[in-house]
Amino acid sequence: MQNADTAAALLRASTLPVLEARILLGHVLGWRRTELITRSDEPLGAALIERYRALEARRLAGEPVAQLVGAREFFGLEFDVTPHVLIPRPETELLVETALEALEGLKKPRVLDLGTGTGAIAVAIASARPDAQVWAVDRSSEALAVAVRNAGKLLDAARPGGAPVFWEGDWYDALNASEALHFDVIVSNPPYIASGDPHLSQGDLRFEPRGALTDEADGLSAIRAIVSGAPAWLAPRGVLWMEHGYDQAQAVRTLLEDRSFGEVRSACDLAGIERISGGRRAAT
Numbered sequence: 686m687q688n689a690d691t692a693a694a695l696l697r698a699s700t701l702p703v704l705e706a707r708i709l710l711g712h713v714l715g716w717r718r719t720e721l722i723t724r725s726d727e728p729l730g731a732a733l734i735e736r737y738r739a740l741e742a743r744r745l746a747g748e749p750v751a752q753l754v755g756a757r758e759f760f761g762l763e764f765d766v767t768p769h770v771l772i773p774r775p776e777t778e779l780l781v782e783t784a785l786e787a788l789e790g791l792k793k794p795r796v797l798d799l800g801t802g803t804g805a806i807a808v809a810i811a812s813a814r815p816d817a818q819v820w821a822v823d824r825s826s827e828a829l830a831v832a833v834r835n836a837g838k839l840l841d842a843a844r845p846g847g848a849p850v851f852w853e854g855d856w857y858d859a860l861n862a863s864e865a866l867h868f869d870v871i872v873s874n875p876p877y878i879a880s881g882d883p884h885l886s887q888g889d890l891r892f893e894p895r896g897a898l899t900d901e902a903d904g905l906s907a908i909r910a911i912v913s914g915a916p917a918w919l920a921p922r923g924v925l926w927m928e929h930g931y932d933q934a935q936a937v938r939t940l941l942e943d944r945s946f947g948e949v950r951s952a953c954d955l956a957g958i959e960r961i962s963g964g965r966r967a968a969t
């Protein structure tokens with residue numbers, strides 16, 4: 686007997702990719718993935734089915750799954766997501782891993798995340814390095830509210846590095862110069878898509894904040910601002926790492942070299958694309 690009102694039937698009938706349908710249904714039912722299997726033949730109430738169908742329709746109309754369920758996993762942590770923030774991407778975990786390598790051997794290091802959005806990078810680093818002091822900047826107050834919530838939810842309140850400090854503003858302008866701070870590591874996943882790039886009007890990107898995706902210019906203007914301001918905010922031998930587009934690695938390395946960074950290099954994401962570039966401030 687096939688019931689039309691079971692999880693199994695809903696998943697079978699869905700025209701969504703099965704993984705997406707499972708995430709949406711699991712969200713509506715409050716079930717884990719295994720429950721979608723073990724309880725797949727339980728009859729479901731009409732209200733739940735209606736809620737699932739509504740989400741399914743919105744997904745079919747293009748809304749990102751992470752926004753529909755309000756969450757996305759990044760670096761093993763579940764981040765709240767709203768339409769005000771970039772949805773964390775798996776390739777950005779490379780930036781976190783590289784920053785963590787740069788922090789090895791440093792005690793109570795200071796880290797700055799520029800354009801933090803969900804707070805994914807800052808919070809992932811703070812979670813993996815409880816002794817790190819972390820600052821994070823965003824010019825969007827709505828994004829900062831999400832980042833603050835994620836930090837509060839995901840980090841141990843008693844972590845030795847203290848709670849991350851969030852500042853609103855444009856790149857380094859957000860920092861309070863009177864504090865005379867210097868960072869061991871600066872990281873950023875800035876808007877790096879050029880204004881005319883057709884991807885901006887395709888897929889999930891249509892629903893994400895445009896200011897998190899594009900600089901409304903050639904795709905490198907945010908990176909230029911970050912590289913150019915970095916030496917003043919880095920400790921001697923501090924490092925800067927940024928995520929960038931698939932074809933921007935050479936341009937970003939040149940920007941770093943022109944600003945006298947040493948040890949300039951790029952690293953490839955799991956797809957084999959040069960996805961991040963960075964370098965080290967000179968010792969003096």
Ligand code: GLN
Binds near residue numbers: 890
């Ligand atoms: N990686 C994102 C994308 O191409 C862009 C993120 C960004 O601009 N920082 O979808």
